Amino acid sequence: QVQLVESGGGLVQAGGSLRLSCAASGSIFSINAMAWYRQAPGKQRELVAVITRVGSTNYADSVKGRVTISRDNAKNTVYLQMNSLKPEDTAVYYCAAVPVGGINYWGQGTQVTVSS
Numbered sequence: 001q002v003q004l005v006e007s008g009g010g011l012v013q014a015g016g017s018l019r020l021s022c023a024a025s026g027s028i029f030s031i032n033a034m035a036w037y038r039q040a041p042g043k044q045r046e047l048v049a050v051i052t053r054v055g056s057t058n059y060a061d062s063v064k065g066r067v068t069i070s071r072d073n074a075k076n077t078v079y080l081q082m083n084s085l086k087p088e089d090t091a092v093y094y095c096a097a098v099p100v101g102g103i104n105y106w107g108q109g110t111q112v113t114v115s116s
Contacts, residue, residue: 002026002105004095009110012085016114020080022095022107033098034078036069038091038112045094049080063089085114 008020020036033052039045049069050058057069068081078095095107 002028002031002097002099004097004105004107006093006095006107006110009093009112011113011115013115014086016085017081017083018085018112020082020093020095020110020112022078022080024076024078024097028076028097030099030102031097032100034069034071035096035098035104036078036080037094037096038089039094039109040088040091043091048093051078082112085112087114087116090114 003025005023006020008018010018012018033050035050036048037045038048046060048060048063049067051069051071059067066082066084069078071078082089090113092109092111094109097105
């Protein structure tokens with residue numbers, strides 16, 4: 001069992017920045033990768049960024065160049081640094097833990113709202 005708690009969302013003007021945090025606890029040694037997803041109103045949940053156990057990363061084309069996923073292993077925390085935010089980035093952002101051969105664990109989500 002893995003528990004995830006997101007924080008850091010809020011209201012920001014277009015062009016601004018936010019850093020989201022995801023604190024993990026439980027059986028974290030079973031996790032192969034951590035990811036950030038987002039879901040905007042009326043749209044499907046989409047993958048934003050992934051970081052693997054060895055530290056490799058990947059990003060959705062829509063955020064590439066503006067977003068960085070990172071981790072602090074000592075704190076069991078993964079971050080999503082978002083810069084140059086756009087109104088279309090408005091969504092609930094979810095942290096996910098991906099175990100090998102298992103079903104993802106999910107956090108409760110944190111709201112990000114970007115105003116024009």
